[in-house]
Amino acid sequence: MEKALITPEEIALARHCLAYAQEQGAQMVRITLSKSLMNLVGVLSGEVDKTAHALDRSLQLRLFVDGKFGSFSSNRLEKEGLEAFLRSAIGTVRMLEADEFRRLPEPERLAKDATGGQELGLYDSTVENLTSEQRRELALASMAWPRKAQLENGFTLIAEEGEYSDSVFDSLTIDSQGLYARHTETSFEIGYESTIQDARGNHISSYWWDAQPYFKDLAWKDCAQTACRRAAALMGPQTVPGGKYTLILDSECASKVVTPLLNALGGYSLQQKNSFLNDSLGKKLFPDNLTILDLPRTKGQTGCRLFDSEGVATREMPIIEKGVVKTYFLSTYIAPKMQMEPTIEDATRIRVLPTGGCRTQEEVLQQVQDGILVTGFNGGNSNPATGNFSYGIEGFLVKGGKKVHPVREMLVTGNFLDLWNNLAIAADDARNCMSKLIPTLAFRNVDFSA
Amino acid sequence: MIESKNYYLDIFQVDTASLDKLVEEGLRSGGSYCDLYFENTSYGSLLLRDGAVTSGGKHIDFGVGIRVLSGEKTGYAYSESTGWADMVSCARAAAQIATRPADVSPYGTRNPSRGEPNPAADRYPIGQPWWGVPMDGFLPFLQQLENSVKSRDARVEKVIVNLAFQVSDILMYNSFRELKWDTRPMGSVSVSVVFRQGDQLENKSTSRSFRLGAEMLTDALVEDMARDVVSGIDDRFAARRPKGGQMPVVMGAGASGILLHEAMGHAFEADFNRKGTSIFADKMGRRVCAEGINILDDGTLQGNRGSLNFDDEGIPGQKTYMVEDGILTSYLHDRISAAHYGVRPTGNGRRESFRYAPLPRMRATYMESGNAKKEDLIASVSKGIYVDEFSNGQVQIGEGDFTFYVKAGYLIEDGRLTMPVKDINIIGNGPQALADMCGVADDLVIDPGAWTCGKEQSVPVSCGIPTVLIGKLTVGGE
Numbered sequence: 043m044e045k046a047l048i049t050p051e052e053i054a055l056a057r058h059c060l061a062y063a064q065e066q067g068a069q070m071v072r073i074t075l076s077k078s079l080m081n082l083v084g085v086l087s088g089e090v091d092k093t094a095h096a097l098d099r100s101l102q103l104r105l106f107v108d109g110k111f112g113s114f115s116s117n118r119l120e121k122e123g124l125e126a127f128l129r130s131a132i133g134t135v136r137m138l139e140a141d142e143f144r145r146l147p148e149p150e151r152l153a154k155d156a157t158g159g160q161e162l163g164l165y166d167s168t169v170e171n172l173t174s175e176q177r178r179e180l181a182l183a184s185m186a187w188p189r190k191a192q193l194e195n196g197f198t199l200i201a202e203e204g205e206y207s208d209s210v211f212d213s214l215t216i217d218s219q220g221l222y223a224r225h226t227e228t229s230f231e232i233g234y235e236s237t238i239q240d241a242r243g244n245h246i247s248s249y250w251w252d253a254q255p256y257f258k259d260l261a262w263k264d265c266a267q268t269a270c271r272r273a274a275a276l277m278g279p280q281t282v283p284g285g286k287y288t289l290i291l292d293s294e295c296a297s298k299v300v301t302p303l304l305n306a307l308g309g310y311s312l313q314q315k316n317s318f319l320n321d322s323l324g325k326k327l328f329p330d331n332l333t334i335l336d337l338p339r340t341k342g343q344t345g346c347r348l349f350d351s352e353g354v355a356t357r358e359m360p361i362i363e364k365g366v367v368k369t370y371f372l373s374t375y376i377a378p379k380m381q382m383e384p385t386i387e388d389a390t391r392i393r394v395l396p397t398g399g400c401r402t403q404e405e406v407l408q409q410v411q412d413g414i415l416v417t418g419f420n421g422g423n424s425n426p427a428t429g430n431f432s433y434g435i436e437g438f439l440v441k442g443g444k445k446v447h448p449v450r451e452m453l454v455t456g457n458f459l460d461l462w463n464n465l466a467i468a469a470d471d472a473r474n475c476m477s478k479l480i481p482t483l484a485f486r487n488v489d490f491s492a
Numbered sequence: 493m494i495e496s497k498n499y500y501l502d503i504f505q506v507d508t509a510s511l512d513k514l515v516e517e518g519l520r521s522g523g524s525y526c527d528l529y530f531e532n533t534s535y536g537s538l539l540l541r542d543g544a545v546t547s548g549g550k551h552i553d554f555g556v557g558i559r560v561l562s563g564e565k566t567g568y569a570y571s572e573s574t575g576w577a578d579m580v581s582c583a584r585a586a587a588q589i590a591t592r593p594a595d596v597s598p599y600g601t602r603n604p605s606r607g608e609p610n611p612a613a614d615r616y617p618i619g620q621p622w623w624g625v626p627m628d629g630f631l632p633f634l635q636q637l638e639n640s641v642k643s644r645d646a647r648v649e650k651v652i653v654n655l656a657f658q659v660s661d662i663l664m665y666n667s668f669r670e671l672k673w674d675t676r677p678m679g680s681v682s683v684s685v686v687f688r689q690g691d692q693l694e695n696k697s698t699s700r701s702f703r704l705g706a707e708m709l710t711d712a713l714v715e716d717m718a719r720d721v722v723s724g725i726d727d728r729f730a731a732r733r734p735k736g737g738q739m740p741v742v743m744g745a746g747a748s749g750i751l752l753h754e755a756m757g758h759a760f761e762a763d764f765n766r767k768g769t770s771i772f773a774d775k776m777g778r779r780v781c782a783e784g785i786n787i788l789d790d791g792t793l794q795g796n797r798g799s800l801n802f803d804d805e806g807i808p809g810q811k812t813y814m815v816e817d818g819i820l821t822s823y824l825h826d827r828i829s830a831a832h833y834g835v836r837p838t839g840n841g842r843r844e845s846f847r848y849a850p851l852p853r854m855r856a857t858y859m860e861s862g863n864a865k866k867e868d869l870i871a872s873v874s875k876g877i878y879v880d881e882f883s884n885g886q887v888q889i890g891e892g893d894f895t896f897y898v899k900a901g902y903l904i905e906d907g908r909l910t911m912p913v914k915d916i917n918i919i920g921n922g923p924q925a926l927a928d929m930c931g932v933a934d935d936l937v938i939d940p941g942a943w944t945c946g947k948e949q950s951v952p953v954s955c956g957i958p959t960v961l962i963g964k965l966t967v968g969g970e
Contacts, residue, residue: 086767095569095585096847113549117572127552134550137628138538141546174588200890201767237769237890245771247890284737314541314650315686316695379542421754421886421895422917422968427686427693430733432917432968434886434895451893453917453968455736491736491968 047077047212047226052119056101059124060216063105066132070106070146072217074351075099081172082207083181090178091203103128107135111144146352147374147384152221153349153356159212159226163342166228168257169208180262181206184232187267197238197274200245204234204266208257221353229344230254232262234269240277248272248418253475255344272417275438279450282439282492288413289454289461289488290406290440293472295418296394296480298433300334302424302458304389307361307369309376311426318429318458319367328365328462331397335360337479338390345477350387361389393479398467403482406469408443410484415440416454429458435490453491461485493618493675493705494611494801500663500673504530504556504574511665514558517583519667523560523567523590525827526583527666529804530556530574531846533658536622540634540653548627557846558583562590564766564828568849609673615792615799615809618677618705622657625706630655633709640718641685645725649693650686655679657706664806672806678797678952679708680942683721687729694728696721696899701797701942701952724881724900727912734903734913736969740873741918741962742904744880745866746937749955751962752787752857754885754894755922758947760789760814760822761840761852762829764889771892771923772820780820781926784862787815789824791839791855793938798855798954805841805850812838815926826852844949854945858956862932866959869931871907877967878902878909879918892922920965931961 056075063071077099084092101124103114112135116127155161184206189199208231214224233251240246250268252261291299303319311317319327338346338356349355352374360368369385377384400406407415415438422433432455438445467484501507506514511528518526535551556579557570567589571582611617634653642648657679664672682699698720702708743751756772764770772780791800791809800809805827814822823829826841829852842853870878878901885896898916902909938956945953 090565090589092566092568092849093586093589094567094849095582097570097572098847099572111547113547114551115549116552116554118552118554131550134548134627137626137631138548139544139546139631141544144546201769203767237767245769245773245890245892247769247888314652315688315693316650316684320693420888420893420919421884421897423883423897423915425695425915427695428915430915432897432915434893434917434919434968436888436893451919451921451966453736453895453919453966455733455916455968455970489736489970491966492738 047079047210048075048214053214055119055121056214056216058121059101059103059128060218062125063103063128063132064218066129068105068107068132070218072104072146072215072353074102074213074215076213078209078211080207080209081177082205083177084203084205085181085185086203087201088185090181103131105131105135106144106146107132109140109142109144110135110138111141112138143375143378145374146217146219147354149219151355151384152353153223156223156225156348159224161348162346164227164255164346166256169210169228172208177206184262185266195274197240197277199270200237200239202234202236202266202270204232206262207231215349215353217353223349223353225347228255230257230260232260232265234266236266236270236273238270238273246273246276248276253344255342276436276448279448282449282452284491286487287490288410288466289485290410290413290415291483292403292415292417293480293482295416296483297478298419299458299461300392300394300478300480302431304392306426306429307367307371308388309370309372309380312370313376313380316426318427322367323370324367326366327459328362329465330364332362332365332462332465333360333395334362335393335395336389336391337393340391343391344475345391347390352387354386356386356390361392391477391479394468394481396468396470396481398484400467400469402469402471406467406482406484407440409467410440411443413440413484414438414449414490415445424458431456431458451492455489455491461488464488494609494614494673495675497671497673500661503532503661504663506574508671510576514579514583515665515667517580518558518560518587521587521590523562523587525561525667527559527664527805528556529846530663531660533660533845534623535656535658538627538630538634538655540638543638545631545634553845555846556582557848558586559849560586560589561828564832565589566849570846609801615794615801616677616703619707620705622659622677622679622706630709633714637683637714637717640714641683641721644718644722645687647687647689647725648685649688652684654682664802666806670806672802674801677703677705679704679706681713681717682942683717685721687725689729692729694725696725696728699942700940702795702940703797703799704795728900728914731900731912731914733916734877734967734969736967738964738966740876741965741967742869742873742876742878743957743960743962744878745933745935745959746880746939746956747882747941748880748960749858749939749957750882750885750896751925752859752957753854753945753953753955754887754896755920755925756787756814757789757854757857758887758889759892759922760824761854762823762825762833763852765823766829766832769890771890775820778820779818780815780923781818781929783818785815785818785929785932786813786860788813788860789840789854789857793856796856796938796954797943797952800839800855803839803841804843805837807837807839807841810839812840824852824854826850842951844951848949851948853947853951854953856938856954856956858936858938859932859958859960861934861936861958864931864933866933866935869933869959869961870904870909872931872961873904874906876904877913878904887922893919894922895919917968918965925962925965928963929960930963933959935959
């Protein structure tokens with residue numbers, strides 16, 4: 043990186059804070075210094091509507107004092123002010139109750155291969171040379187698409203709103219036992235939302251987006267058009283009788299049924315008995331055809347990290363393998379509370395492996411023949427203790443392997459364990475711009491209400 | 493607690509002359525309006541888990557956001573330093589939105605009658621300043637709440653109590669030379685409990701949040717929250733999923749105000765209407781629900797989580813009727829949308845922090861009481877559902893389709909509450925649900941929970957409603 047966001051002076055300040063905290067009585071300290079720079083151009087119906095420029099910084103302090111623990115942060119990075127803040131913070135920690143489980147990670151677990159920040163190849167120096175004018179031109183150019191053909195298809199384009207943004211994120215984590223871990227990445231993003239009106243006056247909205255660590259990979263040309271096309275596809279929704287259907291879940295929104303699994307395997311949920319996957323480690327609770335991997339160290343891929351917020355090195359590992367739960371996500375704090383070995387705080391870049399012999403969504407539709415293709419969720423939630431869920435959906439009725447018409451005001455309801463045990467197909471069409479690589483999924487016998 | 497003007501100028505190390513110069517920088521490219529939003533927020537938190545308060549902290553967020561408007565276009569930049577060079581750099585970045593000389597500003601004019609901040613009219617005076625209490629002074633409250641919860645039910649397996657508080661000092665200035673200032677407190681307490689009955693686990697939580705000082709941490713609050721979080725747990729264990737489908741829904745007083753927030757409030761926010769995306773974009777002045785129904789958004793409730801002395805554009809907090817006697821009478825406006833529609837701003841210009849430009853946002857959204865009785869509304873339903881505990885909601889602005897997640901409720905069979913139900917989503921369409929509202933009881937409750945609205949940015953809000961009957965909504969189930 044030619045123009046580092048975090049300067050040598052700021053690194054020296056972070057080191058000073060670490061030493062100063064120890065002088066003031068902290069036995070262990072971890073400090074994370076983060077900075078980010080973001081530029082954004084928003085466009086509305088063919089014109090630049092907003093611009094934004096943001097430079098953020100933050101110093102996060104984890105203080106371990108006399109067997110007690112506190113978490114502090116400030117974005118005021120003047121040395122004298124920070125010293126006063128630290129003195130006060132250490133005084134505050136001393137007022138809390140002792141916690142025998144608070145400690146820094148064992149040194150052998152720490153990342154040692156992230157000292158430069160760019161080891162994962164997530165930084166594109168193009169960001170350093172982009173001008174305001176270039177950003178405006180790109181945002182406006184991304185809106186230029188042949189609307190006439192669309193307008194002849196029975197709808198009016200009411201509003202078209204989009205944003206182009208680029209950002210740099212730079213963070214450094216150090217601790218009192220020698221950790222030095224840096225992560226630097228760029229992100230280039232484009233997103234559009236289109237609202238159309240059909241012949242009956244109904245408004246329908248949809249969106250599309252892309253995000254890439256490298257500017258050259260950003261698919262900005264098709265974004266606005268895709269958003270409009272997706273909205274147009276949702277025209278003329280019809281009510282479908284409730285009942286049991288095969289649920290085909292679009293890759294774009296499939297994380298809705300995966301994230302709760304990951305949360306349920308998280309240490310805080312498990313330790314608090316607020317997880318439907320309590321006591322699941324090593325057990326076969328899912329079908330043979332379900333394997334979920336964590337791939338945090340793939341170079342150049344969105345969301346990858348060499349270390350977690352404690353500085354612990356990530357590693358590639360199975361989360362669920364052929365239906366067997368292979369890991370919990372246990373931090374240095376939670377693991378001893380559960381009398382277990384620590385792993386990693388959280389999943390980083392997960393991948394659901396293909397199963398069922400389909401590569402694309404079209405092939406999935408052909409194989410299942412009939413069902414409901416869910417392309418988006420409208421609200422809903424789940425119960426972490428029981429795994430029960432209920433979500434509003436939008437999507438399409440599928441018959442004979444084809445989308446017949448959009449559906450409206452429908453809900454899908456069930457339990458995650460039951461749902462995953464009805465997994466029929468996982469395709470191979472996940473978008474690499476997402477941090478979770480989840481393809482189109484198909485589940486049998488799912489309850490829909492309408 | 494509103495302090496003197498100089499208190500705020502000193503915090504941010506500015507004076508009125510430098511504010512003027514900064515606004516000039518913002519307008520140098522031809523912008524038609526410029527405003528400055530200075531913020532110094534200190535957050536405190538304490539967490540009781542596994543029987544001890546073993547985690548706590550303090551977080552400081554400080555900076556200035558500079559907005560330049562050119563027509564309806566927004567240039568925005570912020571700085572986490574109020575050093576002069578940083579602020580000028582920031583103003584020049586925001587100024588780039590303007591590419592031509594300014595016309596006459598459409599964003600209203602200075603109105604001296606609105607006056608300067610008045611401590612006597614403060615909607616959230618602070619009895620006990622949060623930062624005047626040492627952190628260990630809060631520990632007994634958290635422990636008392638945990639003990640009270642545990643003493644009420646032997647099935648309690650785990651308790652988490654969280655206290656979060658913040659105090660924000662705000663200074664606002666704009667190109668009309670209007671200077672406003674405010675100090676906004678917020679205290680929030682939440683308690684989450686996991687219960688075990690045999691092999692079955694259930695969770696339940698509750699929260700309280702107010703714009704008050706530490707004086708809100710009373711024995712009465714402990715009693716109220718502990719009682720609330722254990723109440724109904726027998727029904728929670730017994731609850732089942734109902735058979736799904738369309739049915740009448742009676743929404744209990746209080747938290748059911750989420751219906752108004754999702755189904756109507758967002759669609760009445762004027763930015764969605766200005767852009768033509770809202771389903772209510774062409775319904776101003778038209779009947780949207782039955783006679784006698786009044787729906788409002790209110791920033792004037794004393795100590796309420798959504799209340800504001802001034803919004804984040806310096807417009808006085810106020811009470812805005814959106815629906816009067818069933819007729820749509822006002823959207824919720826910030827300065828941009830008010831100028832677009834040629835009306836006065838309604839004090840709904842809000843932002844998460846100095847990092848964000850303001851948008852039209854709700855404050856405390858509720859419906860006034862009607863004349864019906866709750867019991868009569870339930871008795872009028874032969875087969876339906878009663879709901880009164882929620883976790884979250886969402887709306888699709890264009891289509892008007894909204895949903896909210898029901899943590900707990902009951903089946904209604906032949907006019908009586910019968911089987912407890914839980915964990916279901918309800919979906920409907922905003923205009924249709926308003927039109928289908930066929931009974932409003934006389935029991936308005938403003939919910940005291942820690943509601944947060946997440947439209948692009950997170951802002952604290954509140955909601956309330958009397959018991960209402962909606963003719964039909966789609967209920968998730970088996």
